[in-house]
Amino acid sequence: xxxxxxxxxxxxxxxxxxxxxxxxxxxxxxxxxxxxxxxxxxxxxxxxxxxxxxxxxxxxxxxxxxxxxxxxxxxxxxxxxxxxxxxxxxxxxxxxxxxxxxxxxxxxxxxxxxxxxxxxxxxxxxxxxxxxxxxxxxxxxxxxxxxxxxxxxxxxxxxxxxxxxxxxxxxxxxxxxxxxxxxxxxxxxxxxxxxxxxxxxxxxxxxxxxxxxxxxxxxxxxxxxxxxxxxxxxxxxxxxxxxxxxxxxxxxxxxxxxxxxxxxxxxxxxxxxxxxxxxxxxxxxxxxxxxxxxxxxxxxxxxxxxxxxxxxxxxxxxxxxxxxxxxxxxxxxxxxxxxxxxxxxxxxxxxxxxxxxxxxxxxxxxxxxxxxxxxxxxxxxxxxxxxxxxxxxxxxxxxxxxxxxxxxxxxxxxxxxxxxxxxxxxxxxxxxxxxxxxxxxxxxxxxxx
Numbered sequence: 001x002x003x004x005x006x007x008x009x010x011x012x013x014x015x016x017x018x019x020x021x022x023x024x025x026x027x028x029x030x031x032x033x034x035x036x037x038x039x040x041x042x043x044x045x046x047x048x049x050x051x052x053x054x055x056x057x058x059x060x061x062x063x064x065x066x067x068x069x070x071x072x073x074x075x076x077x078x079x080x081x082x083x084x085x086x087x088x089x090x091x092x093x094x095x096x097x098x099x100x101x102x103x104x105x106x107x108x109x110x111x112x113x114x115x116x117x118x119x120x121x122x123x124x125x126x127x128x129x130x131x132x133x134x135x136x137x138x139x140x141x142x143x144x145x146x147x148x149x150x151x152x153x154x155x156x157x158x159x160x161x162x163x164x165x166x167x168x169x170x171x172x173x174x175x176x177x178x179x180x181x182x183x184x185x186x187x188x189x190x191x192x193x194x195x196x197x198x199x200x201x202x203x204x205x206x207x208x209x210x211x212x213x214x215x216x217x218x219x220x221x222x223x224x225x226x227x228x229x230x231x232x233x234x235x236x237x238x239x240x241x242x243x244x245x246x247x248x249x250x251x252x253x254x255x256x257x258x259x260x261x262x263x264x265x266x267x268x269x270x271x272x273x274x275x276x277x278x279x280x281x282x283x284x285x286x287x288x289x290x291x292x293x294x295x296x297x298x299x300x301x302x303x304x305x306x307x308x309x310x311x312x313x314x315x316x317x318x319x320x321x322x323x324x325x326x327x328x329x330x331x332x333x334x335x336x337x338x339x340x341x342x343x344x345x346x347x348x349x350x351x352x353x354x355x356x357x358x359x360x361x362x363x364x365x366x367x368x369x370x371x372x373x374x375x376x377x378x379x380x381x382x383x384x385x386x387x388x389x390x391x392x393x394x395x396x397x398x399x400x401x402x403x404x405x406x407x408x409x410x411x412x413x414x415x416x417x418x419x420x421x422x423x424x425x426x427x428x429x430x431x432x433x434x435x436x437x438x439x440x441x442x443x444x445x446x447x448x449x
Contacts, residue, residue: 014296014320020161022292024168026285034176039197040346042183046194048270049129051277052120055262057138059255060105062248064146067097068153070244073382074448075157076299080306081449086236088223093236094150096229102146109139120266126273129194136198144205151212157299158222163215167208175204243448247386250377250393257397261405261419268409272416275355278346279420282339282356283363286331290324290371294378301382310383310444317379317438321372328371332364358417365424372431376438385443392433401426 039046071094078087113134117127152164180186182196192199216222265276297320304313335342339360343353377389404422408414414421437443 014293014300014316017159017161017299018292018296020165021156021295022289024161024165025288025292027165027169028172035179035197037346038179038183039194042193043125043129044270044274044347044349045123045125046129047277048273049122049126050133050194050197051273051280052122052126052262052266053117053130053134053138054277055255055259056116056134059252059259060109060138060142061145061149062251062255063105064098064101064149065251066244066248067094067101067146067240068149068244069247069381070094070240070242071097071150072153072157073243073247073298073302073384074239075154076302076382077306077384077447077449079157080303083449084221084223088225089232089236090240091154091222091224092229093232093240094154095147095224096232097237097240098146098150099143102143105142105146106139109142110135113139120263122266123270126270132193132195133198136195137201141198141202141205144202144209148205148208148212151209151216154216154222154224155212155219156295157302158219160215160219164212167211167215170211171204171208174207175200178203239448243381243384243386246390247381249390250386253390253394254397257402260402261423264405264410264419265416268415271349271351272355274347274349274352275359275416278343278352278356279359279363279416281346282335282342282360283332283367286328286335286363286367287370287374289327289331290374293320293324294374296320297375298378298382301379305383305447306449310441310447313379313383314438314441314444317376320379321375321435324375325368325371328367329364332367335363336360355416359420362417362420362424366420366427369424369426369428369431372435373427376431376434380434380437380443383443384446384448385437386446388437388442389434392430396426396430396433400429 039050071090075087075090075094078084078090113131117130117134120127122130152167155161155164178200179197181189182192182200185191216224262276265272297317301313301317304310339357340353343356343360347353347356380386380389401423404425405419408418408422409416410418412418
C-alpha cells in the first residue's frame with residue numbers, strides 16, 4: 001500500500017473518488033455472502049439466528065456512525081475551507097467519542113443480549129446461535145468496530161480511499177480464513193461453530209484497526225494525534241453532535257423499523273427468516289454502487305460547501321443520481337435473470353427458494369427507490385442539511401414501511417412479498433421527496449464553515 005498523494009475530493013472526478021469505495025463495499029458484500037453460504041452448510045438455524053441479530057449489529061454500527069458521519073461532514077467542510085488545524089481537533093474529538101460510545105455499547109450488549117432475544121419466538125437452536133454471535137461480535141468486538149469505522153472515515157475524508165479498500169480486503173480475507181477454521185476444523189483445530197465465526201469477525205476488525213492506524217500515521221497531511229485530547233474545546237464535540245445526531249438519526253430510525261419488520265418476519269417461520277437473509281444478501285450487490293456513489297457525493301458536497309461552491313454541487317448530484325439509479329436497475333435485471341442458480345448456492349429447500357424468487361422480483365421496486373435515498377440523502381447531509389431527512393424519514397419508514405409491512409404482509413396475508421412491497425413504497429416515496437428537497441436549494445444555506 002504505497003502512499004497516495006493528498007487530493008481534494010472536490011477537485012477530482014467522482015469515478016476517481018468512488019471506485020475504491022465501490023470495490024471495498026463490493027468485496028465486503030461478497031465476504032458477507034460467503035459467510036452466509038458457509039453458515040448454511042453448517043446449519044439453517046445458524047443462518048436464521050445470525051441473520052436475525054445482524055439487524056442489531058447494523059444498529060450498533062449506526063450508533064457509531066453518529067460520530068463517523070458527524071466528524072466526516074464537519075471535517076470535509078473544514079478541509080474544503082483549508083482550515084487544517086481545526087480539522088485535526090475534529091479528528092481527535094471523533095476518536096474520543098468513538099471509544100466512549102463503544103464501551104457503553106459493550107456493557108449494554110453483554111448485560112442485555114439474553115433478555116433481548118427472549119422477546120422473540122425463536123426455536124431453541126436459533127436462539128442459541130443468535131446469542132453466541134451477538135454477545136461475542138456485538139459485545140466484545142464493539143471497541144474494534146467503532147475505532148475501525150472512525151479511522152476509515154478519516155482516511156476517506158482526506159481522500160485516501162484506496163488505503164481503506166486494501167485494508168478492508170485484507171481484513172475480510174482474514175475473516176473468511178477464521179470462519180473456515182471455526183466451521184470446518186482446518187489445521188486440525190476443533191469446530192467451534194457460530195461462536196468461532198463471531199470470534200473470527202472480532203479478530204479481523206482488530207487487525208483492521210492496526211492496519212488503518214499505520215496508514216494514517218504514514219500520511220503527513222492528516223493531523224491526528226493522541227496527545228492533547230483532554231484539552232479539546234467543548235464546541236468541537238457540540239459541532240460533531242449537531243451534525244452527527246440528526247444525520248445518523250435518519251439511519252437509526254430506518255434500522256429500528258427494520259428490526260420491527262424482522263420481528264414480523266419471525267412470526268412467519270424459519271423458512272421466511274432464511275429467505276429474508278438470502279434475498280437481502282443478494283440485493284446488497286445491487287445497491288452497493290449507489291451506496292458508493294452516495295459516499296462520494298457526501299464527501300464532494302462537503303468540500304464544495306467549504307469552498308463556497310454550492311452551485312457546482314447542485315449540478316453534479318443530479319448526474320450522480322442518474323448514474324446510480326441506472327446501475328441499480330441494470331443489476332436488479334441481471335439478478336432476476338440468474339436468480340435460480342444464485343439461490344441454489346444457498347439452499348436446496350424448495351419452500352425457501354420459492355419465497356426468495358418472489359422477493360427478488362419485487363426488488364425492482366425496492367432498489368429503484370433505494371437508489372434515490374442512498375445518493376441524495378448523503379449529499380444533503382454533506383451540505384449540512386440534516387434535519388429534513390430525519391423528519392421525513394421517521395414518518396415514511398414507520399408510516400409506509402413498518403405499518404405497511406404489517407398491513408400487507410400479516411393482515412392481508414401476502415407474507416414476504418407484502419413486506420417487501422411496503423419497504424419499496426417507503427424507499428420510493430421518501431426518495432422522491434429528497435429529490436425535490438435537493439431541487440429546492442434550501443440546503444445551500446446549511447453550511448457549517
